[in-house]
Amino acid sequence: MKKAVLVLATVAVTAFALADQAIWSGKLVNGWQDWSWAKVDKSGPTMKVTAKAWQGVYFHHDPEKSAGFTSFSFQVNGGKQGGQRLQFRATVNKKPLKESYLPALKPGWSTITVKVKSLGLTGQAFDGLWIQAQKDASFEIKNVTLKN
Numbered sequence: 001m002k003k004a005v006l007v008l009a010t011v012a013v014t015a016f017a018l019a020d021q022a023i024w025s026g027k028l029v030n031g032w033q034d035w036s037w038a039k040v041d042k043s044g045p046t047m048k049v050t051a052k053a054w055q056g057v058y059f060h061h062d063p064e065k066s067a068g069f070t071s072f073s074f075q076v077n078g079g080k081q082g083g084q085r086l087q088f089r090a091t092v093n094k095k096p097l098k099e100s101y102l103p104a105l106k107p108g109w110s111t112i113t114v115k116v117k118s119l120g121l122t123g124q125a126f127d128g129l130w131i132q133a134q135k136d137a138s139f140e141i142k143n144v145t146l147k148n
Contacts, residue, residue: 018068023059023129024144035060038133046077046140049131056132057141058091063125066090066116071147072129073113077140078105084137088112090119091128097121099132105139113147 023032026045034040035058038051049057078084087099098120102112131141 018148020148021069021146022144023061023146024074024142026142028059031061033060034058035128046142048138048140049133050138051133051136053135054132056086056130059129059144060091060094061127063093063127065123065125066121067123069116069146069148071113071115072145073111073147074131074144075109075111075142076105076131077109078107079138079140080107082107084139085134086137086139087130087132087134088114088119089130089132090116090121090126091130092121092124092126094127096130097126 022029024047027042028034034042036049036056038049038055038057040057041048047057051057072088076086082105084105086102086105088102089096089099091097098118100114100118102114129144133139
């Protein structure tokens with residue numbers, strides 16, 4: 001009987017674990033909206049971004065708890081030369097939290113992962129994500145995902 005209860009408890013906990021949540025995978029999904037203040041071309045499978053200093057891509061969503069999510073992941077293309085400097089931020093009540101400075105972009109595609117805790121999210125509800133240029137920059141992004 002104890003084994004049956006343990007198995008049922010394990011199944012119940014597993015059933016409530018959060019799945020990864022796509023934000024952009026060729027289009028905005030899962031209720032995410034584009035509130036960007038940089039120039040963004042979403043006509044293809046990637047988001048092509050042209051940003052002046054401190055402009056960025058802003059993904060907005062109705063508030064959702066950050067508990068259960070561990071990181072944000074996305075792929076970014078620094079073009080032929082790379083070198084662009086970006087930062088990543090989460091928003092709570094539409095106000096940005098602590099920034100996470102990303103390494104200078106490499107030429108071509110690379111995957112960036114930002115830990116939820118590094119953004120100052122400690123279980124509270126958040127409503128947005130920024131990928132912001134520190135100076136004038138052009139880059140592409142794809143496969144933006146909230147990871148469990």
